Amino acid sequence: MxxxxxxxxxxxxxxxxxxxxxxxxxxxxxxxxxxxxxxxxxxxxxxxxxxxxxxxxxxxxxxxxxxxxxxxGRHRPDRPGPGSPRTADRLRDHNLEVRRWARVRGYVVSSRGRLPDAVVRAYYAGEGPRESG
CATH class of the missing domain: 3.30.60.230 (Lsr2, dimerisation domain)
Incomplete structure (x- = not known):
């Protein structure tokens, strides 16, 4: 058995x-x-x-x-979807960059958790680094 x-x-x-x-x-x-x-x-x-x-x-x-x-069929290179490790890595790296940027400019941000909306808005309003391409 x-x-x-x-x-x-x-x-x-x-x-x-x-x-x-x-x-x-x-x-x-x-x-x-x-x-x-x-x-x-x-x-x-x-x-x-x-x-x-x-x-x-x-x-x-x-x-x-x-x-x-x-x-x-035709071979298709892997593309990461939502929630994939590569996507999660990029999001984590991006959030770390925003946190570093905010601290240098005097914003108070925690090392974990959600970023304050005001910080994210300021970052994207032109105060943060611009992506090339």
């Missing part, structure tokens, strides 16, 4: 009971058929990313079935 775990692995129930002194032995589960997974495959469709654990055979079948579409 196997017990499926929320992280996609499975372990034998007897293995759980027999390993009180150590960690249970787990193995990844194929999300398609419940067998043993060998690989994790990431793919996107219609702007939504998916991750699936598959056996080598199921991964090969997925790749083979998508091959005509991949061959006919």
């Amino acid at each position: 196997w017990l499926a775990l929320t992280d996609g692995t499975r372990t034998g129930v007897t293995g759980l009971l027999a390993t009180a002194a150590g960690s249970p032995v787990t193995e990844p589960v194929d999300d398609l058929d419940g067998g043993r997974a060998d690989v994790v495959v990431d793919f996107a469709l219609d702007g939504t990313w998916y991750r699936i654990r598959l056996s080598s055979g199921n991964a090969d079948r997925l790749r083979t079935s998508l091959a005509p579409y991949v061959d006919a």
Whole structure:
């Protein structure tokens, strides 16, 4: 008997009971058929990313079935969407720059949290650095 775990692995129930002194032995589960997974495959469709654990055979079948579409399609470089790490990094860097700018000019701003509207308005009203391009 196997017990499926929320992280996609499975372990034998007897293995759980027999390993009180150590960690249970787990193995990844194929999300398609419940067998043993060998690989994790990431793919996107219609702007939504998916991750699936598959056996080598199921991964090969997925790749083979998508091959005509991949061959006919055009590669698109990754573009970060809202909330992506690159977007978050740019926002954080921008907010740090506004905070530095405000402190030099005598504004009182906290090191974290929302920037005061008056500071943001002043920054964009021409007092802050202008972006080139």
